Amino acid sequence: MAKASQERWARERVTNDTLALVAAAREGDESAQRRLIHAYQERIAGFVYTVIGSTADIDDITQNVLLRMLEGLPKLREDTLFEAWLFRLARNTCLSHLRSSRWRRFFSPLETSHSETIAAPRDHDPALADALQHALRQLSPTDRAILALAADGRSHEEMQQSVGKSLAAIKVMLHRARERLKRHYHHPDHA
C-alpha cells in the first residue's frame, strides 16, 4: 500500500518536474531545454529505431524530432499532453522519413545506407534485439509505431493523442499489432 502510494507520488513528482521543464523551455531557458532533451533523447531514439528499423538514421531523426519539439513548444496548448504530443511528432517524423526514403530508393536504387558499428552497451543482448527487430520488420510502420508507444509505457489515452484515432480503434490496432508481432517473433533461446 505504502509502496503503491510512493510510486504514485514519484510518478506525480516526475510529471511535475517535466511540466516545470516544459514551461521553462518554452520561455527559452536553454538549460531547461537541454535537460528536456537529455530526459527524452533515449526514449525517442528507441521509438525511432522501432519504427524505421535501421540504425543508420537514428541520430539524425532523433535530432529532427527534438528540434521540432523546441520549435513547437510555444504552440503546445496543454502542457500535461506534452509526452503524447512529443511522440506524435516522433511518429510523424519517422513516417515522413520512411516515405521520403522510399522515393530516394526509387530514384537512386544503388545508393546504400551505411550504419556505424557502435560498441554494444554492457547490459545489451544483441540476439534478443535482433530477434525483435526481425519480427518488427515484418510489420507495417503504423503497427511498429503503436507497438513502440506501448513498449514505452504509454496508456491507451496517450496513444490516442499521439496517433489521432478513437480509443476503440487504438485498442483494436494494438491488439492486432501484438498478434502479428507474436506470429513473427521467435525467442533466440527457442530457435
Added chain:
Amino acid sequence: MPEKDPWPHLQRRAAAHLRGDLADRVLRRHRLDRVGRREAWLSLGLAALTATAGAVAVVIIGQRFTAVENARNYAAWSEVATHTSLIVRLP
C-alpha cells in the same frame, strides 16, 4: 524460466547510436533557426518598406510631372485663346 523482455535491449541499442553532443547540436540549430527566422522577417520588412517608399516616390514624381504638364497645356491653351479672341475681334 520466464522469457526475457526484448524491448529494453532494442532501446539500449538505439540509445547507443546517439552521438554524445546531440543536445548541443539541437540547441545550436534551434538558435541558428531562430536567428535566421528573425533575419528573414527583418529582410522581408525592409523589402516591404523599400517597395512602399518606391511606390510613394513614383506617385509623387508622377503628380509633379502631371502638374508641370497641366501648367504647360494651360499656358498653350490661353495663348491660343488670346489669339483666337484677337482674330474674332478683327473687323
